[in-house]
Amino acid sequence: MSAAEPTILATSGGHRVGTRTRLLFDALVHHAVDLSGVHGRRPRVLYVGTATGDAEHVTARAAEAARAAGFDLTPLYLFPMPNVEDVEGTVLDQDVVWVMGGSVANLLAVWRVHGLDAIMRRAWRAGVVLAGVSAGSLCWFEGGATDSFGPGLRPFTDGLGLLPYGNGVHYDSDPGRRPLIHRLVAEGAFRTAHCTDDGVGLVYRGTELVEAVTELPGRGAYLVGREGDGAVEERIEPRSLPTPRF
Template sequence: MSTDGQPHILAIGGGTLVPDDRYGMSPSPLMRYALDLTGQDRPRICFLTTALGDGNEYIARFYAAFSRLDAEVSHLALFPMPNVADVRSHLLAQDLIYVSGGSVANLLALWRLHGVDEVMREAWHEGVVLSGQSAGALCWHVGGNTDSYGPQLRPLTDGLGFLPYSCGVHYDSDTQRRPLLQQLVGEGTLPGGYAADERVGLHYVGTEFVQAVSYGDGAHAYRIEPDGSGAAKETVIDPRRLASL
């Protein structure tokens, strides 16, 4: 759990893992930043791949990548049944919970079916750092847009709502993302919010956005707000640059 006792969320637009010639994939500076938020020398990390259907290949990939960290790593799977005897106790015992990308619509449905949504809220209030990429970033917000239903993006308006904002992910790599999010915010389907390019994380303390962090050049975060005329205005946020590995 975070040593400052505050509830932290790091919502990552993309780039949690980076290619590694020796190990396949390694944690990026964004993942290490999330780890630092716990304030623990050897934090307990639990990752969830619900949005990927808990496929064995994905679980193995995350174990291989996170094994590079000085951390105690576990996972929570919901297919074909929860892999831990007490989901609540397991999640509340963590310092950091990381949620993978994939289908945010399926993730939300399964979490609500198993009561994981309420446990996540409790963990957040107890100071467990929450993080995730793509679907794992969108889920904490009111909504955004998603390819959960097919290649043509559609609105997502039933996120967990821990954060009272809309969220945009993969903002510079998927050409559908920016115009649809601006449309949804402008017309009032979604509240104003924040968006992140690849290699950018949005850091919230409680429900307050405090900063964007990034690695690499040319990546930004954005504040998207309705302009009162049915459209949206976008303000660029320069992220804090993290040290490379």
């Protein structure tokens, strides 16, 4: 089972605190599974925690969340070495790849050393849904604003570029991101930037943005383009996703 065409869900959400578990997969992760078209069996989700240095406690919480959601979760570790013999085969065998947040600069450096950047591109073309939160959103784009290099936000322009835009994550909760994204677009670092408030995701078929969706009320998505020497912003009202039942 695979998506009908290359599909990416780029988000600033997907997780919430559970009552009996530390973490639950919220509506955006479930929507990534829906986009894959899987039915008649348990969805296969690859969890990639490179951006957190493959922190075992984070992976353990994701495994708990997958159990509660009814997903078969496979973690892909790259520290201290890949935990599977056939990395490409493992990725291509999934319905969804979910990439955790953290350091996007470190994530991509490690992916490139192991050839995972090229594998993700092949998986995307093969119909595996690529998805993730924060750094797991930024990585699919040309770049955006990141705190990978320290507490202050800095430009990042070395993304995979599957999506030919800049990306702004946590647009409502981190006040420094909006002005930096506007500056990068005004200066021509990105032709346009696609941005998400917390809880919002952007759905792409191929490289075309087809829909904004949200798991939280009142949140928005934004398109930032260049006008003259400055940047202009257009708000997109996302479609509300149903809250998963456990």
